Amino acid sequence: MANFFPRWANWIPLKLLLIVMVLGAVVTGGIWYYFTPKYTNVGYMPAQPAPFSHAIHAEQLGMDCRYCHSHVEVAGHSNVPSTQTCMSCHSQIKAQSPKLAAVRASWETGTPVQWVRIHKAPDYVYFNHAVHVNRGISCHSCHGQINEMPVVYQAQPLSMAWCLECHREPEKFLRPPSEIYNLNWRPASAQEQLAMGAQYKKEWNVNPPVTCGGCHR
Amino acid sequence: MLRYFFIGLGLFLVGLFAVAGFRGQKSGKPPIEIFPDMDHQPKVKAQVPSSFFSDNRGNRLPVAGTVPIGYEAPRSKDNPFPDEGKYNGVRFTAGTDYLNTGRFGDQWGTGIPLPVTAELMQRGKERYQIFCAVCHGASGGGNGVAGQYGLVAIASYHQDRLREMADGEIYNTIVHGKNTMLGYGDRIPLNDRWAIVAYIRALQLAQTATINDVPAGERAKLEALPQP
Numbered sequence: 001m002a003n004f005f006p007r008w009a010n011w012i013p014l015k016l017l018l019i020v021m022v023l024g025a026v027v028t029g030g031i032w033y034y035f036t037p038k039y040t041n042v043g044y045m046p047a048q049p050a051p052f053s054h055a056i057h058a059e060q061l062g063m064d065c066r067y068c069h070s071h072v073e074v075a076g077h078s079n080v081p082s083t084q085t086c087m088s089c090h091s092q093i094k095a096q097s098p099k100l101a102a103v104r105a106s107w108e109t110g111t112p113v114q115w116v117r118i119h120k121a122p123d124y125v126y127f128n129h130a131v132h133v134n135r136g137i138s139c140h141s142c143h144g145q146i147n148e149m150p151v152v153y154q155a156q157p158l159s160m161a162w163c164l165e166c167h168r169e170p171e172k173f174l175r176p177p178s179e180i181y182n183l184n185w186r187p188a189s190a191q192e193q194l195a196m197g198a199q200y201k202k203e204w205n206v207n208p209p210v211t212c213g214g215c216h217r
Numbered sequence: 218m219l220r221y222f223f224i225g226l227g228l229f230l231v232g233l234f235a236v237a238g239f240r241g242q243k244s245g246k247p248p249i250e251i252f253p254d255m256d257h258q259p260k261v262k263a264q265v266p267s268s269f270f271s272d273n274r275g276n277r278l279p280v281a282g283t284v285p286i287g288y289e290a291p292r293s294k295d296n297p298f299p300d301e302g303k304y305n306g307v308r309f310t311a312g313t314d315y316l317n318t319g320r321f322g323d324q325w326g327t328g329i330p331l332p333v334t335a336e337l338m339q340r341g342k343e344r345y346q347i348f349c350a351v352c353h354g355a356s357g358g359g360n361g362v363a364g365q366y367g368l369v370a371i372a373s374y375h376q377d378r379l380r381e382m383a384d385g386e387i388y389n390t391i392v393h394g395k396n397t398m399l400g401y402g403d404r405i406p407l408n409d410r411w412a413i414v415a416y417i418r419a420l421q422l423a424q425t426a427t428i429n430d431v432p433a434g435e436r437a438k439l440e441a442l443p444q445p
Contacts, residue, residue: 043241043243044247045245088398117265122255
């Protein structure tokens with residue numbers, strides 16, 4: 001009787017094994033690459049009802065973040081400004097601009113401008129702005145170079161691993177209290193940052209929570 | 218067989234990257250939630266809409282005619298607010314004394330009702346630079362950056378009318394605004410308002426001050442600065 005299976009059939013199990021292994025690697029890699037806030041959240045840049053630009057207001061005009069986000073250092077929640085904040089200037093500056101139609105409509109009717117929210121911690125996480133910005137953490141560490149963004153996008157994943165990266169080693173991020181709202185400030189060098197950070201950490205007794213109850217309360 | 222597999226896989230990966238993109242790519246699409254779990258709980262957080270109410274506002278406005286505990290409703294006859302009626306009466310003074318309104322009865326009062334310390338001045342300076350300097354300029358000359366972009370008639374503090382103005386009236390301007398300047402009462406709490414008034418007084422003094430007004434111990438520091 002002739003060979004029932006041709007000779008190459010001997011390789012089938014090996015080839016199948018190789019295929020399964022490659023597919024396994026691709027699926028694992030795909031999940032590692034895609035199933036994380038680094039992919040799902042970073043770069044989220046929704047269109048806003050009015051094309052508000054931080055590059056114009058914060059950088060070109062030199063406005064302080066707190067002119068608009070006025071409760072960031074006293075409240076857990078960093079507020080998005082009221083319509084009156086915009087109208088202080090825009091009742092005269094570019095008062096007829098079509099780009100500001102949504103703001104004017106809100107001013108006339110009293111209904112808020114529906115800004116699309118970008119950064120969002122899940123509802124089971126406790127986050128507080130005031131404790132961070134009053135303890136030497138700048139907006140820059142968590143929101144990126146906002147003052148150069150014509151349109152705001154999410155620059156950091158805001159995942160749990162990301163929070164913990166800083167909570168374990170806050171000295172990498174602590175900066176002088178006068179530079180919290182200056183997003184263009186940079187430490188002279190990495191070593192200097194570590195030395196300065198370690199000093200602040202000791203002086204101010206900075207002790208961010210790394211136990212579950214700190215953030216899941 | 219293997220060759221076709223790898224060609225297929227390669228095409229699939231190219232397709233995947235074409236459709237799903239890379240990490241950090243800018244996108245206007247809402248974030249994908251792989252396991253939404255308890256990300257969205259039916260509780261109200263600050264500045265979040267709520268479908269529970271017919272107007273979708275999570276943050277409720279006070280019911281018309283109600284007054285928070287510890288507050289007094291604005292007096293109706295001699296109401297100092299230029300924009301009365303605009304908020305359907307939803308606006309409260311926290312008391313009717315000088316500290317809260319800047320006036321004694323119906324007269325503007327003068328004097329800072331808080332201890333004027335170096336910290337208060339420092340605080341006033343910081344707050345002034347955040348909230349007022351964009352329009353009024355760092356030294357109060359009315360030459361802030363907003364003026365260069367078309368905001369007209371920003372008052373300079375260095376005119377006799379404002380030098381002689383009662384502290385209480387400046388306080389009231391911060392809270393409720395004046396003519397084309399809108400109020401800052403919702404963003405600047407009570408103590409900070411008085412700190413800003415104190416700092417404005419210092420700015421006004423500084424315009425006409427001479428070296429003799431500087432304490433003897435501090436003069437050397439000032440003279441060491443580069444002359445303009």
